[in-house]
Amino acid sequence: MTTEISFKEVIEAIAECAFKTSPYPILLSFENHVDSPKQQAKMAEYCKQIFGDGLLTEPLERNPLEPGVPLPSPMELKYKILVKNKKKSHKSADGSGKKKLAEQASNACSDSSSVFEPSSPGAGEADIESEEDDDDDDDDCKKSSMDEGTAGNEASATEEMSNLVNYIQPVKFESFETSKKRNKSYEMSSFVETKGLEQLTKSPVEFVEYNKMQLSRIYPKGTRVDSSNYMPQVFWNAGCQMVALNFQTIDFPMQLNMGMYEYNGKCGYRLKPEFMRRPDKHFDPFTETTVDGIVANTLSVKIISGQFLSDKKVGTYVEVDMFGLPVDTRRKAFKTKTSQGNAVNPVWEEEPIVFKKVVLPSLACLRISAYEEGGKFIGHRILPVSAIRPGFHYICLRNEKNVPLTLPAIFVYIEVKDYVPDTFADVIEALSNPIKYVNLMEQRSRQLAALTLEDEEEIKKEAEAGDAPSENNSEPRPTPAENGLNHASTLTPKPASQAVHSQPPPGSVKAPAKTAPAEDLILSVLTEVESQTTEK
Incomplete structure (x- = not known):
């Protein structure tokens, strides 16, 4: 809840700050409780006057409002402002009278919100839009009404306000099958967080397929009176585009949101992974195996030391978390020992924390946070895994509002590799x-x-x-190694041809002076022998 502020002042503030940091389109979701047609006409006039040419009131030629035609990309809508508001039904003037006659003719049917397959796009649009107007009237559960808050109590839109709406036409969600049959990308549905979790649990693959063609908006339940937030990562995993949070509360979900969108210059948009955009690919956000076409990562983080974590003489420690798919998420995966009264330059000589298999790095974030020994938060940093580079890094910490701190930093060593099963580790x-x-x-x-x-x-x-x-x-030969004796006189004479090969002339072998042991037999044979002619 906020204090009273005029609609014109809000529009003027948006126009002044609209494209200061990003040229990409701005989507304004109006929760309109103005019953007066004159007041709604005045609101539409303010939007046209203040926004001027930046207000998109007509669809682009390349992307008409027709079934099967996809939405234009943010690049095609640069510097444009789009309005999401309930759209007036385009029924004929006597439509209400015909409706009463039809109700009298079918008294047996008590459910006036039944959905019929339209015979034409125009008729179907009118039926769905009228159901959106009676959104809360059909709710038979008080808890559901409390969760949805005041969004269902909006006033009917006038012609002037309806003319501002084109690519973001809100409709009541019936089922994924109905949305697929209608195939209208310009229709979007809003889900309170409890309904979104219910759909995600029952039909995760269908929810991802729905978000390939249409926009979906998730918003906090009305029972969050303290303006707390839900974890946006759950719906990012399903490809939801507009995951709305209470920006006035800087809790951890909001910090995760700021860290996620900081990666590409805070432009407000992040491109979904290719397999979540291609119609020929199917993805289950609860998968525990490697996604087709995506190489899983192995991430190793070693906390080496800290610098100027606190000006007080207190112990400090560091925690490491991973957020992403359910299989990748590890809360408080690692915690260093507490330094003993040293917050200026603590050193941690500990083994690195290894995330063996990060199935989907493009949707995962690494969080490194520092605390005092009593649990007081010092600072943290949230880094998309796909943006992490291996090596030594000084990671400058941020405060709760994601504002950089002047001195506190963590010195780390990070290894990022492609995941390899243990059976192929030696080969790789x-x-x-x-x-x-x-x-x-x-x-x-x-x-x-x-x-x-x-x-x-x-x-x-x-x-x-x-x-x-x-x-x-x-073949006896003179062996001077035996007892040191000359055996030339005892040898039998040989032919000349045989003497050439054996070369054992008497008296030519250099005999050692003393008796050689038996192991010197080979050495005695290889001693030098003087060459002789055939006559000798």
Whole structure:
């Protein structure tokens, strides 16, 4: 609730500040409780005079108000203001009389809000719009009426106000099947948060499909008398475009909203992921598996230290949270130890927190927040996961209103990788760092060689020990290693051709002065021998 303020002053303030920070279109949702037709005509006149050419009163040529025609993009509606207000029914003047006769002819039917398939777009539009006017009259649940607040008590729109409405025509939501049959992108429905959660729980895939073609608006329930907020992430996951919050309350849902829209310059718009826009793709916001065409991420965050977190001598600690799809959301996933009375430059030597599998990074946000040891909030920062870059970072903290703090900062090291199942981790590691992989293979080969070479040496020694006696028996040669004696006189003479190959001339071998051990047999054979001619 707010204090009284004139409608003209509100319109003037909007016109003055409309496109200061963003050129993209502004959507004004009027909750109109003005019963006087003259007053509504005056309101329409103020809008035309003050907004001027910025007020979009006619649809674009490329996007007429016809079934099957999509809405224009924000780029095509730059510097334009669109009005959402109840639209007057375009029935004939005697429509009310015919309605009474029809009611008398069908006394058995007590439900005057039945929906029939229209024979023409115009007739269907009139039926749906009349149901919107009687929105709250059909409610038979007091709790539902309390949740919806005062939105259903709006006055009927006059001709002047109806002429301001084009691309945002409010209709009462019946079902996703009905909306799909009508296929009118310029019709939008509003859901109180409780109704939105109900539809999301029952038909999550259909809700996402609905938001591909039409706009949906979610607003807080009327029982939030303290102007608190619901978690907008729930409806972002379903592709809802207008997730309305109580901006006067800077609670955590509002902080999450500000962090989400800060990523692209606070222009007020965020492009939905491609699979939530393409008609040939289907998405379940409650999925726990990898989305088709989307590579999941693995995020690792190591909190290293803090700088100037507080000017008081108190302990401090840091918490890390993740928000996104239900499978990605982890509240208070990590908390550092409390520093002992050091808030100027605390250091935390702890293991990093690893988010092993972030299924949908484009809808996920990372929150890093700092607190005093008593739980008092110091500052935080909300970062879209798709915007995080790996490496060392100084993260400057913000206060509750998302205003940058002068000194407080957190020094972190972040790793962002594509998610790889454990079964393929070794393969991906080898492809990403082939030099490291080759070095690892060489190291393993050396380790294996240390075992296999010992066996080979033993086999070689055994073979050499077995071959040495047979050579001495079959072909005796002078072996000075044996007892240091010269055996040239005991050798049998050989032919000249045979002497060339064996080369055992007596007296030419340099015998060692002392007796050599048995293991020097090979060395004695390989001693130098002087070359001799055939005659010798």
